[in-house]
Amino acid sequence: MKVKQTAKIFKALSNENRLELFLQIAQAEQASFEEPTCDGCFVQHIAAKLNLGAPTISHHLKELVNAELIHTEKAGKNVVARVNRETLQLVIALLKL
Numbered sequence: 001m002k003v004k005q006t007a008k009i010f011k012a013l014s015n016e017n018r019l020e021l022f023l024q025i026a027q028a029e030q031a032s033f034e035e036p037t038c039d040g041c042f043v044q045h046i047a048a049k050l051n052l053g054a055p056t057i058s059h060h061l062k063e064l065v066n067a068e069l070i071h072t073e074k075a076g077k078n079v080v081a082r083v084n085r086e087t088l089q090l091v092i093a094l095l096k097l
Contacts, residue, residue, distance in 0.1 A: 012067035
């Protein structure tokens with residue numbers, strides 16, 4: 001993993017709200033695997049839990065996407081967020097050093 005990419009990842013996760021958003025996305029994604037009818041990866045449901053405004057959520061999502069920590073896609077009027085497993089595995093390997 002490149003140093004510049006690693007710094008971008010840790011910078012993205014150093015913000016308290018962004019870290020909480022990332023963790024909520026990861027937990028919702030896990031729940032959707034366990035219960036296929038779960039709509040937990042919809043950003044609007046996660047945002048409601050965090051009590052943050054739409055512009056703030058949008059900004060934090062952009063930062064997480066730029067750091068390659070998540071992928072987002074449109075599902076009708078909703079935005080679905082998923083953890084980028086490749087980046088997550090690289091970060092885990094780095095932390096094990």
